[in-house]
Amino acid sequence: xxxxxxxxxxxxxxxxxxxxxxxxxxxxxxVFPALCHGCGSCLRVCPEGAISERQHGIGRLSTGVTxxxxxxxxxLMHVGEPMATPIxxxxxxxxxxxxxxxxxxxxxxxxxxxxxxxSCPVVETMxxxxxxxxxxxxxPFGLHDLRQVVPIAxxxxxxxxxxxxxEGIGDAAxxxxxxxxxxxxxxxxxxxRRFAEAIAAGRTLVEAAPEYGPAFRELLATIRATVAPxxxxxxxxxxxxxx
Amino acid sequence: MKVAISTTGEGxxxxxxxxxxxxxxxxLVDRASGEWTRHExxxxxxxxxxxxxxxxxxxxxxAGAVISGAYGPHAFATLAxxxxxxxxxxxxxxxxxxxxxxxxxxxxxxxxxxxxxxxHHGSAS
Numbered sequence: 001x002x003x004x005x006x007x008x009x010x011x012x013x014x015x016x017x018x019x020x021x022x023x024x025x026x027x028x029x030x031v032f033p034a035l036c037h038g039c040g041s042c043l044r045v046c047p048e049g050a051i052s053e054r055q056h057g058i059g060r061l062s063t064g065v066t067x068x069x070x071x072x073x074x075x076l077m078h079v080g081e082p083m084a085t086p087i088x089x090x091x092x093x094x095x096x097x098x099x100x101x102x103x104x105x106x107x108x109x110x111x112x113x114x115x116x117x118x119s120c121p122v123v124e125t126m127x128x129x130x131x132x133x134x135x136x137x138x139x140p141f142g143l144h145d146l147r148q149v150v151p152i153a154x155x156x157x158x159x160x161x162x163x164x165x166x167e168g169i170g171d172a173a174x175x176x177x178x179x180x181x182x183x184x185x186x187x188x189x190x191x192x193r194r195f196a197e198a199i200a201a202g203r204t205l206v207e208a209a210p211e212y213g214p215a216f217r218e219l220l221a222t223i224r225a226t227v228a229p230x231x232x233x234x235x236x237x238x239x240x241x242x243x
Numbered sequence: 244m245k246v247a248i249s250t251t252g253e254g255x256x257x258x259x260x261x262x263x264x265x266x267x268x269x270x271l272v273d274r275a276s277g278e279w280t281r282h283e284x285x286x287x288x289x290x291x292x293x294x295x296x297x298x299x300x301x302x303x304x305x306a307g308a309v310i311s312g313a314y315g316p317h318a319f320a321t322l323a324x325x326x327x328x329x330x331x332x333x334x335x336x337x338x339x340x341x342x343x344x345x346x347x348x349x350x351x352x353x354x355x356x357x358x359x360x361x362x363h364h365g366s367a368s
Contacts, residue, residue, distance in 0.1 A: 014299065020292025020317075025302050025325035032317050034362065035292045082362060 002029045006050035013042035013051060034082055059087045061094055084121040092128065109220070112236045118148035126153065129236035130227040132160040133186070139170035143177060150181055158236070159226055163219075166191040187219050246272050246347065247306035248340045253281060255341040261312020261334035264293030270340045271304050274348070294318030294362075302327060310343045316358040329355040 011024040021035035022042060033056050043051050059077040066072050073094070075087035092112070114125035126132055132153045136142040146162070153160045161184045164174060168191040178185050189195070189205070189212075198208030206213050223235065249266035250257045260266040265287055272279040282304060286296035294314070298321035301309055308328040322329055330352040332343045346352050 017292075018290065020286075020289065020295035020299075023295050023299050023321045023324075025299065025321055028324045030295075030321055030324055032292070032295065032320075035295070035317065 001052050001054055002031060003048075003050040003052070004029070006048045008048055008050075010047065012045045012047070016041045016045045037083070038086070058083065061087070061091055085124045088121050088124040092124075109235065114236055117145055118152060122149065123152055123156075126156060126158060126236045129158055131223050131235050132158045133163060133223065133235060133237045134160055134183075135163045135165055135237060136174055137166045137170065138164055138172065138174045140173070142170070143174050146174060146177060150183065161186040161223065161226070163187045163189065165189045186222055187215060244274050244307040245305055246274055246308045246310060246344065247282075247301040247304060248272065248309075248343050249284075249311040250281075250340050252340075255279060255344075256339050258336065259310075259312075259332060259338040259340055259343045261332070263309070263311040263314055263318050264289070264295075264297045266297070266311065269301060269304070269306075271306060272340075272344055292317060295321050298322045298325070298327075308347075310347055310352065313359040314355050315360060315362050317362065319355065319358040331355050331359070 007029055009024050009027060009029065013029075014020075014022040014024045018039070018041070019035045019037050021032050021037075023030040023032075036056070038053070040053070043053065057078065058081040059075055061073065061075050063071065063073040073091055075084075075091045077084055077087055112125050112129060114122045116122075134146060134149065134153075136146050150160065162174075162178050164185055164187070167188045175185065177183075195205055195208055199205065206216060247269040248271075249260040249263055249268075250270050251260045251267045252258055253268075254270065255272075257270070260268075266284050267287060268284050269282045270279055271282060282300070284297055285300055286293040289296050294317045298318045302322070302325040306327060308330060309322060310330045310332050312332060312334045314322065314329050319329065330347055331354070332338060332346060332352055343352075
């Protein structure tokens with residue numbers, strides 16, 4: 001917020017703002033909350049102390065326990081808000097990770113589900129994770145997203161593995177890329193109508209095909225063996241193509 | 244009065260650019276004398292808020308009017324606050340800067356009365 005009585009329209013706030021959330025034109029100071037990243041630079045440079053911050057709600061965090069006893073938290077953006085990254089960041093800190101929901105449930109694993117692609121919310125979800133599980137499909141779309149996200153994982157120093165979903169459609173380019181990039185393909189899930197029907201009805205793959213249960217246990221064991229043993233694991237799952 | 248016209252090129256015969264915030268450059272033309280100068284748009288590769296930065300830029304150039312193809316909500320608010328007239332020219336690949344100016348002079352360009360589209364919030368957020 002700008003105190004109009006103190007502001008001299010010097011324009012330093014607008015100059016320092018990396019995101020152009022402020023503009024000083026003529027005698028007016030314009031503030032665009034949707035562009036603000038909340039860095040506070042404008043407060044620091046204002047020689048008159050005319051700028052103050054106020055909370056601007058962009059979404060809502062909620063938490064609960066699934067039917068299977070897992071703690072689940074989600075962030076929901078308000079309609080019309082453009083920036084998802086602050087919500088992802090807040091969600092990573094809230095509620096306390098690894099808090100036991102039900103006695104006897106394994107609470108040393110945190111799974112973060114990222115949107116597809118390689119946008120800022122994806123990067124924020126990945127940041128700080130111990131392992132990155134890339135769920136993709138063997139199509140040019142899957143390959144395109146995979147090629148964008150793998151270098152980011154490398155730059156962040158996060159080990160990664162791939163699950164090829166809907167195997168049997170598309171081509172072999174994703175598998176070839178994984179081999180070339182040294183990415184292990186940890187699991188392949190074939191394209192089957194009964195899977196699609198179950199997921200469309202709100203059921204999980206393992207509910208529809210219990211024979212996959214051991215395969216997922218093995219997948220988790222492989223990931224745990226890759227990261228530091230016995231430590232709590234934050235696993236980011238990012239997808240590509242149509243998941 | 245000076246008019247800033249968005250363009251992809253170097254001068255009066257260059258193509259008109261229908262984008263405002265991310266146009267390559269502005270051609271600043273003095274309506275009375277016809278003299279013009281070209282100004283690289285500093286907002287072209289902005290991480291966000293390109294419309295605000297481009298608007299501040301043309302205000303700083305002393306433009307009293309702008310010809311472009313579209314104005315987002317932030318660009319519109321900034322230009323309106325500075326009292327800059329916003330004219331809309333069609334996104335026609337054959338239209339030049341001089342052509343857009345001629346349309347303004349003959350009075351056949353419509354003024355934008357509100358933002359023409361919602362924000363893009365594209366690249367970085």
